[in-house]
Each structure stands twice: as structure tokens, then as C-alpha cells.
Amino acid sequence: MLSIKDLKASVEGKQILNGLNLEVKPGEVHAIMGPNGSGKSTLASVLAGREEYEVEGGTVNFLGKDLLDMSPEDRARAGMFLAFQYPVEIPGVSNANFLKTAVNEVRKSRGLAPYDSKEFLKIMKEKMALVEMDKAMTQRSVNEGFSGGEKKRNEIFQMAMLEPTLAILDETDSGLDIDALRIVSNGVNALRDGNRSFIVITHYQRLLDYIVPDFVHVLYKGRIVKSGTKDLALELEEKGYDWIKEEVAVGA
Amino acid sequence: MSEDLKILDEVTNSEYKYGFVSNIESDNAPKGLDESTVRFISAKKNEPEWLLEWRLKSFRHWLTLEEPTWANVHYPKIDFQDIIYYSAPKKKPSLNSLDELDPEIKATFDKLGISLIEQQRLAGVAVDAVIDSVSVKTTFRETLGELGIIFCSFSEAVHDHPDLIKKYLGSVVPHTDNYYAALNSAVFSDGSFCYIPKGVRCPMELSTYFRINSAGTGQFERTLIIAEEGSFVSYLEGCTAPMRDENQLHAAIVEIISHTDATVKYSTVQNWYPGDKNGKGGIYNFVTKRGICMGDRAKISWTQVETGSAITWKYPSVILKGDYSVGEFYSVAVTNNMQQADTGTKMIHLGKKTKSIIISKGISCGKSQNSYRGLVRIGKKAEHARNFSQCDSLLIGDKCGAHTFPYIEVGNKTAKVEHEATTSKVGEDQIFYCNQRGISTEDAVNLIVNGYCKEVFNQLPMEFAVEAQKLLAISLEGSVG
Amino acid sequence: MSTITKYQTASTAFVQEAEVFADLYGKAHPTLTAIRKQAMVAFSNRGIPTMKHEEWKYVNLTSIAQTDYRTASPADSQKLSKSDAEQYRFAGKDAILCVIENGKLNVAASTMTGIPAGVRIGSIDDFSSDAAVMSHLFTHASFEEEAMVALNTMLCYSPIIIKVDAKVKCDTVIQLIFATVPGADPLLIPARVLVVAEEQSEFTVVESYHTLGAGALTFNNVVSEVVVGKAARVHYSKIQVEGDEAQHINYHKVNMARDSYQHLTTLTLGGAIVRNNLNIRLDDEQVNAYLNGLYVLNQKQVIDNHTLVDHAMPNCYSNELYKGIIGDQAQGVFNGKIWVREDAQKTNAYQSNKNLLLSNQASMNTKPQLEIYADDVKCSHGATTGQLDDEALFYLRARGIGETVARSLLNHAFAADVIEQVENETLRESLMQLLDVKLSALQIEA
Secondary structure (H helix, E strand, O other): OEEEEEEEEEEOOEEEEEEEEEEEOOOOEEEEEOOOOOOHHHHHHHHHOOOOEEEEEEEEEEOOEEHHHOOHHHHHHOOEEEEOOOOOOEEEEEHHHHHHHHHHHHHHHOOOOOOOHHHHHHHHHHHHHHOOOOOHHHHOEEOOOOOHHHHHHHHHHHHHHHOOOEEEEEOOOOOOOHHHHHHHHHHHHHOOOOOOEEEEEOOOOHHHHHOOOOEEEEEEOOEEEEEEOHHHHHHHHHHOOHHHHHHHHHHO | OOHHHHHHHHHOOOOOOOOOOOOOOEEEOOOOOOHHHHHHHHHHOOOOHHHHHHHHHHHHHHHHOOOOOOOOOOOOOOOHHHOEOOEEEOOOOOOOOHHHOOHHHHHHHHHHOOOHHHHHHHHOOEEEEEEOOEEEEEOOHHHHHHOOOEEEEHHHHHHHOHHHHHHHOOOOOOOOOOHHHHHHHHHOOOEEEEEEOOOOEOOOOEEEEEEOOOOOEOEOOEEEEEEOOOOEEEEEEEEEOOOOOOEEEEOOEEEEEEOOOOEEEEEEEEEOOOOOOOOOOEEEEEEEEEEEEOOOOOEEEEEEEEOOOOEEEEOOEEEEOOOOOEEEEEEEEEEOOOOEEEEOOEEEEOOOOOEEEEEEEEEEEOOOEEEEEEEEEEOOOOOOOEEEEEEEEEEEOOOOEEEEEEEEEEOOOOOEEEEEEEEEEOOHHHHHHHHHOOOOHHHHHHHHHHHHHHHHHOOOOHHHHHHHHHHHHHHHOOOOO | OOHHHHHHHOOHHHHHHHHHHHHHHHOOOHHHHHHHHHHHHHHHHHOOOOOOOHHHOOOOOHHHHHOOOEEOOOOOOOOOOHHHHHOOOOOOOOOEEEEEEOOEEOOOOOEOOOOOOOEEEEEHHHHOOOHHHHHHOOOOOOOOOOHHHHHHHHHOOOOEEEEEOOOOEOOOOEEEEEEEOOOOOOEEEEEEEEEEEOOOOEEEEEEEEEEOOOOOOEEEEEEEEEEEOOOOEEEEEEEEOOOOOOEEEEEEEEEEOOOOEEEEEEEEOOOOEEEEEEEEEEOOOOOEEEEEEEEEEOOOOEEEEEEEEEEOOOOOEEEEEEEEEEOOOOEEEEEEEEEEOOOOOOOEEEEEEEEEEOOOOOEEEEEEEEEEOOOOOEEEEEEEEEOOOHHHHHHHHHOOOOHHHHHHHHHHHHHHHHHOOOOOHHHHHHHHHHHHHHHHHOOOOO
């Protein structure tokens, strides 16, 4: 489904990704961990198509198409979803209006008829229950005045609405208390259906207790330096990242 | 004892501590202004013909201009015929060492707290001191000379480096710029000249002290700073004047040229005599300061602490011509009693990705009026230019005024310009909190105001920051009832 | 010599003409004739402001100064009918529509039925016996200080007056439809409004400006005076949707008494040159004033919003929000002053001006000002000019929304913010529609 080969990318002239490789197959959950500054969020941004990030080399194939050649909206329409680490506040645009526009644009690109208001409301209600979201939140402006937890819940809610093929969660657990973490994780787990894939970017093993990954990768200096199962995450939790750094140093 | 309190302690009894008169014999021009005055000054300074012509051109232009009235300041009409335009200490200083300095002048510096020797030894600051109209002593010249840095009085530069003067004089502030710039261009007496060659980082702060001493004298100095490609210089300017009953005019010009990759930092602590509590006397400070970032990535940073003068009219500005060039303006302006200040900056963005920042802190006490006036202009070609301005005003007492007049002109859609301004008073809850901890109200106000100004003080070199804090405390004196 | 310069030079012939003018329309009101004569003197002294004048530095009135206008006259025939007016009905079927065609009330085109008890709407002649109302006429907007007020004062012949009695709450919206019908010659239209809100009254007034048909240039020179009595609440909207050639300068003066409230929204979408001068005086304690504006410009439109919030007394609150979207070669100006006088302690005054530039030929000049003479105050202003937030745009695109749609969504959200604060729902929806029509006409460049 997603095939990243030798991806190199920079931001403001500084190279962050240095030849990253990753294969994601349908239904898989990949966790990406790594110390601060290792390039985790850069990866998410490059995949979603943020313009400040310059791709210097490599390829990314998504469902048979050259992802790097696509605009951000086309990537989304093709089924890629990024849950932002810092969801932006958009004053004046209501959550409901925003989502209806997005959902119908995505449907249009898939050759589906747009939802009318009634259908849309029904689906929205359904999905809101997934993340225990209050109805009032849909009438508020996108993320405006939301608490950290509300913003992250809103991201998962949008994911449920847009039904992506591949979802990238960029440090969705940062700043969440234990209840919010549980709600967000339940939402994610409910969307695991054997076909939908996930890339879960996180700093802490804690999240992986809730969202159990098939693979865990360690990102360091812009490359994946170690891959394993969820046990690797436990090992990292226990020993930190220094031993990985040493391994890399020895290997080099 | 904390640094802040120490300073407060030091100043509790002082009013205007720089208000002494030095008994230096001076050599004056006759009062009044016409072409012969201009010729007199030029002759006194033994100037070349081209400079005299330039002065006369400026003088003739000045005659066609009217005094500006747009500033938010009010004062009786100035009688330009009642001013002495040239006043020099009689003993011509042409000294080899500080020992040869007129003892009175030396004592003056000591009283100013700028003992040249001390400065030389301790701070490593090169000083050019200008009393009334002429530059009397430049220190550290040899050390600087080894690096190719020229730091001398303006008159010397006219004789020793005429090509540089010819090339740059009036290039940033043309003689036609405004009323006081035209006047200065006609009658300027002396000032400082500074040239930093390509790639040189000036190893010490360069400093000029200006002092008006003689009665009835106007001071019209010019400063010209040229920073060649990739160079760096930090320049300090201090100003004082004795207490006198009449108003004295100070109309200076500063021109800065910052070439590609060069940085010029210009800091001013202005403490001209502000007049007494009833508004009698004090300096009219009508100054034109402007720099141009000629080349790419050039930077000019103005920092000013304005506590003195009866009237301040001053807008240190930056023309951001080179792409990626940077302009900064950090200002603290304090007015007390009957002082009036109308000060701010102009940031003219011409180049691509140019950036400017304006941080202005106004503090009004007594019956004073304090205005921020600033212009941010984004030209049609200034793609992706950025400006951020923050102008805060603090009011202490209910008889003063604080005003903000920003002009924001944006002609390019990719620009991002943000301006914020607030006006408030020192919070009673803040004062109460201090009181509760045993701090008197006056000290509390000082502490709070110092904190309020910190962002600007942080831009000043160490010694200046301390001096600025002292001046602030003096200026605030008696502001809390 | 153009008409206005002729007025300014005040040749003997013109003075005679103007005296006849004053005589003609003010016969029953000799005191007004005296005021008109003073205004004439004031105008000839001041003249048309030029860009050298600090308050006019960003707007060029040459085109107004040089046009040879004919001043609209009460003798002009009126063409509009009720059906013409209906298309401008913005506040529901119950609203009172009062049509002012080329400066003069057109009763035939107006729908003035259903005016509640305690509300009176009419021309100067309808109020000539009401001394209280007459005492307000021509007295609030200062013709001594403003040349264009002087011009209006000396020429206007048919002030429209609205008076709402004490304690009357009027739910029916009063809409004044200022319809400009261009003719063969350039036309100067001196329109004037006086609104008197007595103690504890509450109502909504809409002024809307339209151009019907094509013809020579038109110049609307408007003065509105609004007197808000003790604890009265006035909701006011000014909607400017005139034609592409229209010139419009208006003064809006509000005087607010103790405990009163006013909410004023100015929406500018049409016109070639529009200059709005708003002067809100908070004349007593515990006053709340809201002042909002929205301008969406394209082509070569020029808008200059000049606002003054004058805090004369303590313990008042004011809040001002102006937003603009400027495309093509249009020019926007915002000059807003908060003035806190010496006695106005405990003032809370806020002002914000935000602008989006959509094209590189567009420009915006902003001058927010604080002039503060009291110390125990909280005042702030903020101004921004730039483009849509890149982060927000990316967020929308990352959710599958195309760039053009994303931009128009964000433009709408940016602008709608102002309109959403209009209290009357029907009116709010009408304004939203007008906004969307205008937004869809803007060139949205990536």
C-alpha cells in the first residue's frame, strides 16, 4: 500500500530525512519511535505534502501512485489521513461545515454522490459517539478554543468521517491525560478493520499499550535504524535510546 | 541588595545630576543665522569649497521650508536668530595623550561619569566626546587603526577621508529631507565618523558623548557610519546638557550605511536636560536618524532610551533595500513633568524577505505627553516581507497622556504585518503585592517599570543598560504621589 | 469651474443662489437658514480636503473636486415604485421601507404601513412642530471641522427623521433605502438622516445605498446624526452596495447618553470611492458601544474608513472590529482612533483591524491610533495585514478540500465574523448573501 524508498528531505536547507525506507501493507499498524529531532514529524509532514519540506531524493508509492507528485488534497482524497500533532485553529469555519465540505470532496473524487444534510448528520452522529464527542463541538469553529484533548479527539473524529486507507497519527498522544488517551485509542481501534493501515508516530510506549502495533521502527538521524515487534517498544521504554545510538555509532 | 534596589538607592536624592555648567572658555559665532554664519562655520573648520557649497545649498533650501507641525508636541515658536550656531572650546584640542586635555573638560567628563581613562581601561570602549559643537577627543584610535577602522571626528574625516564623506554625506538623509535636516546640513559643526572595512568585526564598542555646555547655543552634530560588506559594529551615543532656564535646540543627523552582510547596532541613551517641573528650560531634541541596509542580509538595529529633553522629535528609521535585510527598533521613552515626546520609527521595506521588528515602551508621568509615531511600509516588490510591532504605553498619574499613531502601508499581498498596542497603568494589585512584601510604592513602581522595559534594556550593552536603569529611576522620581 | 469649487470660492452669484436654495427649503425653519449660512462660510474657508491633509492622506478626491455636478433638487421628478424598492428588502416582510430617491423621500415607493405606536418617520416638515427633535437637527455633526459636513449642511433639503419615543421597543426594522438614479449630468446628492432614540427605547435601523440604472457620475454626500437617549439601545447597519462608478462620502455621528448601547455595522461592497467617517461619542457613564465594519473590494475600488471612538466620560466600554478583503487593484484604508479624554477613567476600549490582500496590485493602509489622557484605562489595538494562514490552508487541503474551495471557505469565515454580530437574524442572512455574492466575484489567486 505504502512504499517509501530512500526518502531524503530537508526543511529550511537542513537535511532531516537521510534515506528512509518503509513498507506498509494493508491492515498493518506500524509504530515509529525515536528520540527528539530524529525526523518523526518530518516524515509525517512530507507524506502529507507540507510545502516547506523539500524532497531531495527517493520515492514514495501510495496505492500504485507517485505520492510525491500529488497535491495535499489529492493525497487526502486518495485515502491518506494525517492526524496533526498541533491541529490549527480556524476561526469562523464550523466543524460541521468544514467536515461536510471535506467528506463530499473526498466522495466526489471517488465517484460517489455527495451526502445530503440529513445523511451527513446521521453519519456524523454515529462517528461522534466513537470518540465520545459532544454535539456542541460540531457547531464550534474548527479547533478554536478546544483543549488539547478535544483537539486530538476531533482529529480522530475526522479520521472516522473521512475513512482513509492509511492514517498517520503524529504524536496523537502528546499532551493527553489517561482518559483522553483511552478515548482516542478506542476510536483508533474501532477503525482497525483489517484493511486500513496506520502509522503511529509516538515518543512513548504508553500509547502502544492501547494501540497494539504489528511493527515498531526506531527512527534516528533521519533513517530507520532498527525494526521489530512491540517488544522493541518495551525495550526502548526500559533502556532509552542511548543503546540504539551506540549501535548506530558502532555500525557506522 | 539587588541591583535594582542599589540603583534606586543611589538616585533617591538626585534630580538632574548632569545639570552642572562647565567653565570652559568657548569661541562662539555671533548669534543669528544667515549665509555669513554658514560661511563662518565652514571657515572656522577650514573646510574645502565643495562642502561650503553643500552647506549653502542646504541653507537656501532650508529657507524655503516651513517648520513641521504634524507631531503631537506644542512649544512656542523657535527664534532661529536667537541661537548661537557655533561654539567651540577656546583651547583647540590637538592632543597626543589624555594628560594634555583641558583640565576643565576632563573634569566635565569625570562628572558625566565617563572618565575617558576609566572607559579606556575598564570597558574597552572607544570614545569620541563632543562638547557643544566640536569633537574634543577620540580615544583608542591607534588600536582601531590597525584593523583599518576609522573612528574620528567628522571634521577630521572631512580632511583625511574626503572621498568617503563626498560619497556618503547626505546619501541617507538628503539635505532636503526635512526642516531640521536642512538646518543641520547648513550649520552642522562636528560629530563622529566611523568606517568599518570589509569583513572586520569592530572589537570594542564605539561611543560618542554629546554635551551642550554654553548658554544660548544650538548643537547640530552629524554622525556618519559606514559598515562595509560583512563587517560589524556596535555604536553607543550618550547625551547630556546642563540645567538652563532657556530652551536650547539640538538638531542632529545620524546616517548609517550597512552593506551586504554587515550589521550596525546603534544605541542611544538620551538624557538632555528636560526642563524643570514647571516646564521651564530644557532641550528641544529634533533629530533625524536613518540607516539603509544597502546589501542583502544587511542589518541595522536601533536601541534608544529616551529620558531627557523638553521635547523629543525623533524617528530612527531603516530603509530595507537589500533582500533578506533586517531592521530593528527597540525604544524606551520616559516623559515626566512637562516633557513631550513624539518618537518612533520608520521601517521601509523594499527588498524581498526583509524583516523588521519594533518594540516600543512609552512611560508617561506627571503632566507629560508621550506619543509613539511609526511607519511600516511594504513596497510593491517586497515579497514576503515581515513586520511585527508591539507598542505599549504605561501611564503613571492622571494628568499625563499616552498616544499611539502607527501608519501601516502594505502594497504586497505576500507581506505579513502585525501591529499590537496596549495602554494601561501600573497595576494596583502589582503594587500591593510589592507593598505586602515590604517594598515601598515608589520602589515598586521602579521595579515594575524596569520589568516592563526589560525587553529593550536587554538590547543595550551592559554598561549602558545599567546607566539606562539609573536614568529611568531618576526620571520616574516624584511620579508617584 | 466645477460645482464644488464654485461653492468653495463662494462667488457672490453662488451665495445668492445658495440663499435662494436655503430659502426654498428652509422657509418654515429660519434657524436652519442661519445654520446653512454658517455652513457656507465654513465650507468656503475649508474647501475640499486634499491628500496633504493628514486625515485624507490616502484618498484622492480629485475626481470629486473636478466633476461638474448638478445638485439634486426637490423639483426633480421621482421614478421609483414600490417594486423597485422591494428588491432591496433586507430585514423581512414586516420591515418598514423608506425610499429616499436622490436625496428626497419618495413616499409612493416606500412601504410605511405598520409603523408601531411611538415611532415616527418623516421629513423635516413632519417634525417642524416638534421642538425637541428640531433642536437636534444640524447640531451634532460638526460642519466647522469637516468640509464635507458643511457641504451637506448648506445643500441638503430633505432630512429624513426617525424618532422613537421613550420606552418603546420596536421589533420592526426600519430600512432607509437610499436609491441613486443617475441622470444625464453628474449628480451631487446631499442626503441627511436624524435618528432620535428617547430614553429606554430600542430599535433597529438599516441604511442601504444602491444605484439603479446607468448614467453620469453620482456623488452621495451623506450626514447621519443619531442621538441615543438614556438606557436606549440602537442597532444600526449601513450597507453600501452602490454601482461601480458611485462616489460616496458619509459622516455618521452618534451621541450616547448614560447607560445606553449602540451597535453599528458598516458593510461596504460597492462604489468607486467610499469614505466613511464615524464619530461615536460616549457622552456619559456606563455606555457600551460596538462598532464593526467589513469591506470586500475588487477592481479599482477605494474604501477609506475613518472612525473615532470618543470616550468623554468614565466607566464606558467600546469595542471595534474592522475587517477587509482586498483584491485586484483595490485600495483599503482604515484609520481608527480611540480617544480617551482626561475624565474618562476606567475606560475599556478595544480596536482590531484585520486585512487580507488577495492580489499584488491591491494595497492596504492602516492607521490605528490611541490618544489617551486618563491613566486608569485598559486600551488596546491590533492590526494585521497579510494573507490567509498557511497552516489553516494546509489543514483543509490535508482533509481533501481543494485549494480554491479552501481559500473561499477561509475568506468567507474571515469576513462572516463581522456579520455574525448583527443581531437581527433576517438582516444577518441578507448581509451574508450579499457578502457571498461579492466574494464569488473576487479573483482568488493561489
